[in-house]
Amino acid sequence: MVRMIDINAIDKPNWCPGCGDFGILLALKGAIVELNIEPENIAIISGIGCSGKVPHWLRTYGLHGIHGRPLPVAAATKLSNHELTVFAVGGDGDGYGIGMCHFIHAMRRNIDMTYIVHNNMIYGLTTGQTSPTSEKGMRTKSTPSGVIEVPVNPIALAVSTGATFVARSFAGDVKHLQKTIVDAVKHRGFSLIDVFQPCVSFNHVNTYDWYKQRIYDLQAAGHNTGDKMAAFVKSQEWGEKIPIGVFYEVLSPTYEDELPQIKEMPLVKQAIDNVDISKLMDDFV
């Protein structure tokens, strides 16, 4: 299912100069190096959007899938070979809009993987339409009179839906983001990292300066990550002061832990020993 992307085909990131996606890629690379995980033991599954290009620029296994669907593909990858470190990567439109159902079900299953959402509060790739996290009143190409709906709050949703590691970081603070990714990967269970990612081309409201003036670090403020109600209260903070860091972390059995079929060995190894998949390979590859 996953394959090595031909990195020679796309030599370097082609995001707009100054895009927050560069900071996320840098932090992810740094985290992988810090964690000392071999590239062949990592799979990065992305959706469609500017954010979806991440797997192209890392020498790991990767799949640049379809819009809104990185989570089910990442889940299938993890269940096929639970010895892999699996990342799902996508945008706010991808994950909190078209992919919202997958987001909810992935969280309540507590599959051990790390979901990084490039939350730029806009559709970047399609040149600036409203996303599910665009702020109320924001004027965009698709809402010239201002957004009417209340934005999705991914942190509150994650805390209440079963994610066992819930964090927010900022693409403009690579050190913080790298540490958050390292902690998320070390956590056994579903980890969400919602990343504030300035889109310098199409979101002229939520800029680097806008975030810098507002964000503060929950860990520096002494937040208790084991307290679910405190996490929920913190998830409601928005406006003059906006928290980043780990909101909530709890240890709970993963989906893989409770799946008897993979107790002895990863599914992929069982299949190789016992099942002839050559016809399937001929049909699909």
Ligand SMILES: Cc1ncc(C[n+]2csc(CCOP(=O)(O)OP(=O)(O)O)c2C)c(N)n1
């Ligand atoms: C099924 C489907 N619907 C719509 C699109 C068009 N489309 C491509 S990317 C995108 C939204 C991108 O926004 P986001 O997910 O926030 O990613 P970003 O570009 O901001 O990183 C849309 C609507 C598509 N490719 N596939």
Ligand code: SF4
């Ligand atoms: S459109 Fe926005 S999100 Fe996409 S590459 Fe440009 S700055 Fe980044």
Ligand SMILES: [Mg+2]
């Ligand atoms: Mg977006």
